[in-house]
Amino acid sequence: AITATNDFAFIENDRVIQKATRLVINANTPYINTTIQLNPDGTLTSDVVGFFEDLTQSAIETNMTSLGEISASKVVVDPKQNIAATSTLNITVSIQPTPIAEFIVIEIGLVAEIV
16 A cells, blocks of 8 residues: 555656656756766766756756646755766755645635624
């Protein structure tokens, strides 16, 4: 069973995750096996961090946020990751979904006076 707090618990959230995954993979795949510039201390340069954050954020903004499919998103590339040792660039994407109102509760009643 899937708990209600799981990203895949509701079909509308599953669609968001699946689309975002496709978008960020499509945006970043062309850069697999590309050289990554490092600072002398081994951290990623600000140009590299900015490039991958902007590339990934743009894919989501253009194809999801601007269409009202999500409320907001944030992309983070940690400049301190050790890509020289792992050969892996980690990109973190956080998405705030656009929720749906599954229920609407209305209180209605008669009153003697409207104030």
